[in-house]
Amino acid sequence: MRxxxxxxxxxxxxxxxxxxxxxxxTLLYFLNAQHDYxxxxxxxxxxxGVIFLGLTVLAAAAxxxxxxxxxxxWYSQALLWLALGLTVxxxxxx
Numbered sequence: 549m550r551x552x553x554x555x556x557x558x559x560x561x562x563x564x565x566x567x568x569x570x571x572x573x574t575l576l577y578f579l580n581a582q583h584d585y586x587x588x589x590x591x592x593x594x595x596x597g598v599i600f601l602g603l604t605v606l607a608a609a610a611x612x613x614x615x616x617x618x619x620x621x622w623y624s625q626a627l628l629w630l631a632l633g634l635t636v637x638x639x640x641x642x
Contacts, residue, residue, distance in 0.1 A: 553614040556628070560607035567600035599635060606631050 574593040581587045610628040613621040 550614065552625070553611065556607060556611045556614050556625070559628070559632070560604065560611050563600050563604040563607050567597055567604050570597035570600060599638070603628075603631055603635060 570593055574590060574597055577586050577590050577593060581590065606624070606628045610621075610624040612618070613624045
């Protein structure tokens with residue numbers, strides 16, 4: 549396995565774990581939405597979960613292209629790294 553495939557697999561696993569964690573917490577908040585302070589956090593949690601779910605999909609495509617050595621490997625890698633950069637920029641403290 550090539551080093552790029554290993555790095556992409558690590559990114560895929562990390563993004564998957566974060567997105568599932570955020571979406572499960574969102575579901576639990578939704579089930580306990582009778583409190584105002586919980587209900588206020590649901591849109592933000594859902595937004596963060598969707599961001600990391602999108603990163604998971606991009607990482608899965610890049611990982612698949614890397615493992616199978618498809619012609620679109622470098623396009624998917626470029627898109628993944630661009631999305632990662634935008635995500636870091638989004639969450640970077642001011």
